[in-house]
Amino acid sequence: MPEIIDLSQDIYQGMPVFKDLPQVKISVHNTHEAWDSDGIVNPETQTVAVHKLELGEHTGTHVDAINHMAKQYKGQSIDTMPLSMFYTEGICLNLSHKNFNELIEVSDLIDALNSHNLNIKPNDTILIYTNHYRNAFNTSNWPKGPGLSAKAARWLGEQKIAAFGVETMSPGVSGISNKEVHYICGELGFTHYENMVNLHQLIGRGRFKFIGLPLKIKGGTGSPVRAVAVFE
Numbered sequence: 001m002p003e004i005i006d007l008s009q010d011i012y013q014g015m016p017v018f019k020d021l022p023q024v025k026i027s028v029h030n031t032h033e034a035w036d037s038d039g040i041v042n043p044e045t046q047t048v049a050v051h052k053l054e055l056g057e058h059t060g061t062h063v064d065a066i067n068h069m070a071k072q073y074k075g076q077s078i079d080t081m082p083l084s085m086f087y088t089e090g091i092c093l094n095l096s097h098k099n100f101n102e103l104i105e106v107s108d109l110i111d112a113l114n115s116h117n118l119n120i121k122p123n124d125t126i127l128i129y130t131n132h133y134r135n136a137f138n139t140s141n142w143p144k145g146p147g148l149s150a151k152a153a154r155w156l157g158e159q160k161i162a163a164f165g166v167e168t169m170s171p172g173v174s175g176i177s178n179k180e181v182h183y184i185c186g187e188l189g190f191t192h193y194e195n196m197v198n199l200h201q202l203i204g205r206g207r208f209k210f211i212g213l214p215l216k217i218k219g220g221t222g223s224p225v226r227a228v229a230v231f232e
Contacts, residue, residue, distance in 0.1 A: 007127075007165075007196045007212075007227040008061035012124065015060065016142055018194075022056035028203045052136030057222040061195045063163070063214050068221040069186030078220035082112040082211065085162045088125045090229060091118050092202035094133040098146035101173050104128065106155045116204055122160040127229075129199035133167040147173040150180040157188030165193035165212075165227070193227060202229055 009015070013026045029052040033043040051058035057078075058064070063086065093112035095104055099148035113119065120126060132145040145168030148156070153172065156164055164171070171185075171192045185191055193212055200207065209230040214223030 003231040005198055005201050005231075006230045007193050007229060008225065010199055011055065011060045011224065016138055016169070017059060018143075021058055021174065022054065024059060024062050025052075025054040025101055027052045033120070047158065047206075054231050055224070057217060057220055058194070059224050059226070061193065061227055062222050062224045063193050063212055064182070064191050064222045065214075065220055066186055066191065069182045073186045077218070078214050078223050079216050079218050081191070081214075086211065086213045086225070088123055088162045088210050089121065090125040090208050091120070091206070092126060092127040092129055092199055092229075093118070094129050094198065094203045095146065096129055096200075098130050100136075100144040100146065101176070102146040103128075103149040103173055103177060104146055104152050105149050106152050106219050109152055112173070114193075116206075118157075118206070120159045120161060123162045124139070124159075125162055125193075125199055125212070126156060126164040127193075127196065127199055127202060127210070128164060129203055130167055131200065133197050134196075134200070143169060143174060145169065145173075147171055147177060148181050150177050150184060153181040153184045154188070157184055161190055163191045163193060163212075165196045167199060169194060193225065196227060205231065 013024050028048050030050040032047045032049045063077035066073045136142045151224050170178045172181035212225040212227035214225050
């Protein structure tokens with residue numbers, strides 16, 4: 001039997017979201033009692049049958065569409081991106097020594113590859129473990145994660161990867177490299193996942209199958225995903 005490791009955050013009301021993105025709201029839309037009570041008003045029990053969800057496309061563990069990267073990519077929405085981008089081979093790099101708001105440089109990526117005798121293949125998904133989720137989730141330091149420098153993002157794109165993934169709320173350091181990292185993804189035609197969890201369980205284990213399929217949102221700029229790593 002394959003081992004499947006869940007890489008996605010729970011989605012719940014009040015969870016952290018990036019800056020001014022929509023807050024998550026979850027309410028009861030229908031109950032079994034309302035369906036089954038034949039008109040009884042205010043039944044004693046209320047058992048949820050259907051929830052109503054209000055959330056942004058970039059909620060929790062999610063993938064960005066190319067049209068999110070810059071206005072010139074407006075036609076490349078999440079529903080137009082090939083499914084092969086979200087079903088790939090993957091590796092995970094250990095960058096857990098990086099501190100708050102510290103840039104991850106090309107040399108850091110190469111050192112992490114060499115430390116576990118890994119190599120990057122075309123169409124891979126590269127996951128970047130910083131331990132920021134376990135250290136800082138839902139604290140005042142949560143927005144201060146380490147992130148890729150522009151040069152590191154471009155270097156990854158030049159390896160012809162499908163995507164990279166981070167534990168943090170943004171792929172670059174907010175206010176320093178984040179916008180440029182997005183622009184580079186659009187320019188080179190690859191994407192990234194944000195808010196990943198359990199990456200520590202992948203370190204030192206070599207290659208795995210990565211799956212992070214998005215919802216088919218027409219015109220969408222991204223989508224929550226149930227990301228997993230599969231070891232055969």
